[in-house]
Amino acid sequence: MIEFRSLNKLSFHLDRLIKGRLWLKVIIGLLLGAAIGIILNPSAGFLSETSSLRIADWLDLPGKIFMRLVQMIMIPLIFTSIITGIVGNTSENLKTFGLRLLLYFIFTTTIAITIGLVVTLILKPGQYIFELGGFPNSGKSQIIPDEQTDLIANIPNAISNLIPNNPMESILTGEMLGVVIFTIIIGVAITQLRSETAKPIIRFSEAIQKICMIVVSWAMMLVPYAVFGLMAALLSRTSIEIFLGLGYYMFVVMLGLILLLAFYLILILIITNKNPFKFLKAIREPQLLAFSTASSAAVMPLSMKTADEKLGVSSNISDFIIPVGATINMDGTALFQCITTIFMAQAYGVELSIMSLLLITFTVVAASIGTPAIPGGGVIILASVLQSAGIPIDGLIIIIGIDRILGMFRTAVNVTGDLTACIIFDKFYGTKLNTEVIINDS
Template identity: 85%
Template sequence: MIEFRSLNNLSVHLDQLIKGRLWLQVIIGLLLGAGIGVLLNPSTGIVPENISLLIADWLDLPGKIFMRMVQMIMIPLIFTSIITGIVGNTSNNLKTFGLQLLFYFIFTTSIAIVIGVLLTLILKPGQYVFELGGFPNSGQNPIVPDEQTDIIGNIPNAISNLIPSNPMESILTGEMLGVVIFTIIIGVAITQLRPETAKPIIRFSEAIQKICMIVVSWAMMLVPYAVFGLMSALLSRTSIEIFLGLGYYMMVVIIGLLVLLLFYLILVSAVTKKNPLLFLKAIKEPQLLAFSTASSAAVMPISMKTADEELGVSSHISDFVIPVGATINMDGTALFQCVTTIFMAQAYGIELSVMSLLLITFTVVAASIGTPAIPGGGVIILASVLQSAGIPIDGLIVIIGIDRILGMFRTAVNVTGDLTACLIFDKFYGTKLNVK
């Protein structure tokens, strides 16, 4: 077998951040940022509006730099990590394991969407905004049945387009699903090479991983300042009334994420027979780091290390499940997208038919698979979900304002989902794939 150094060995770059209680620094940054933002808001009369907007632009700077740095290394980090898992798993069980993992991710994503749909239809968070006048509308009309039929009829084309005809285009445009499929094909091809031929490729990939982790550690240093600036800029630009008015919507999303977390714990207990409370205790470090950074890609090394050392998962499992899961297993993001889509339909006073809800479900499953594992990735893809359902995207600017706060919660849930998958698949494949 070709030897490949696991990504979790590079987690030393992030250990210091965890020991320094990064999550606590983030909470402090949130609170201080909220206070400064309220003081800077023109409605208080303390700071003139033009000065407030100028200060807000500067306060946004650390967050923008952090996001750019994570985006910069996301594709090479995921590329080399998926290859790690494939090169380490050359047994005959890999094909069955990979297919079952895909079906498992689709299953959990579907559960997340069902939770989101039911909660939003029952609690109706958008009704409050609609009664206040709703979001601004540019005149976009809801999607008509013929358009729905066309979308469903295009499913075969969508499936065939999963394989990128131009991998470089997928990389340059950040189309993550195309990058993942291309990487899996390349990884399988590497396993067919003679060890002496594959060795330079593997050593180059190891060097790329190390470089990416150094850049990630630099970006992490900005996180508390990025969160402080985000909250300050958000509350300085947004009226307190509007922000509080969106509180009910935020509460619905967080309740949905808690229900999804409970579903994971039930899976852990029912399938692996492990104590779910001990499971939560074991994964607290990647959860807190995910909450702090709002990027599941940046937390991959800690997630792998936790799966191996705290959960006892075979490294052959974690090396494959974690990077693939960080890219296509976005259950928390899928729930967020579903709640937000129906919330905005309610805010615009649009009645969604059963067909429209089914269309939203299909679109959210597809969109969550292609969501970038970066801060704000969920909102980047959300526009396509809204357009497919015929819902005006004008109000999306309001969601973007509060997305980072919700992103911290849903990323922690996404990481929990990946670690749950590791534990479940280790039970069935841990010894089978552990081929030396």
């Protein structure tokens, strides 16, 4: 069997961030940024609107650099991680394991969206905004039934288009689902090569992983400053009344994420018979790092290390699930997209029929699978979800303003979902895969 160095061995690049309490620095940055932003806001009377906007542009700079660095290394990091994960699982069980993992991810994503639907339809956060006058162009858009029918009729084409005919185009455009499927196909093909032929490819993948982790460690140094600048810039551009008016919407998203987290804990208790509170304690470090960075891709090495050392998960399981899950298992993001879509419809006064809600559910499931595992990735995909439901995207700029705050929480939930999948699948496949690895190595 081909030997490779798992990505979790590179988690030492992130260890000092945990020891340095990055999450605490991020919270301090949030509070200080909020205070500075209120002072810089033209309504405070200290600065003119022009001066405030210019300062806000500079305050945004660390955050923009951080996002660019993470985006730059995201695809090569996920590409090499999935390949090494597949190479570590050269058993016949990989076919069944992979199919069941995909079905599990679809199941949990559907549950997340259902939670989002129920919470939003009951609490109606967009109704408050609508009563205040709504977002720009309120009431001018209606859902077009023909578009819904066309979308459903095009499902076969959408399925066939999952396999990219030009992988380089998917890489250049950041189409993550196409990249993941291409990578899985390549990874399975590598397992069919002779050991001496495959070794250079594995060594090259290891080198790329190390390079990516060095860049990630550089990017992480900017996180507290990025969060500080983001909050300061946000509150300097947005009136306090509008920001507080969105507080109810933020509360609904948080409530949905808490319910989703409770669902994970119930799964662990029922399926694995393990103490869910001990599970939460064991995964505290990757959760805090995910909260700090709002990027599940950047936390992959620490998630793998936690799964192996603290949860007792087979490395063959975690090395495959974590990279794939960081890309297609976006339950927290799916819940956010669902709540935000219905919130926007309520704010615009758009009536959603049962068919419309089913369409939104299907679209969000598909969209969340292709959501980039980077800060702001959920909002990038959200525009297509809104358009498919016939909801104006004008108000999305306001959501973008507060997205980083919500992104921290939903990323922590996304990482929790990946680790939950690891511990569940280890119960059924961990022993089998470990046994087969020993046989292959002997």
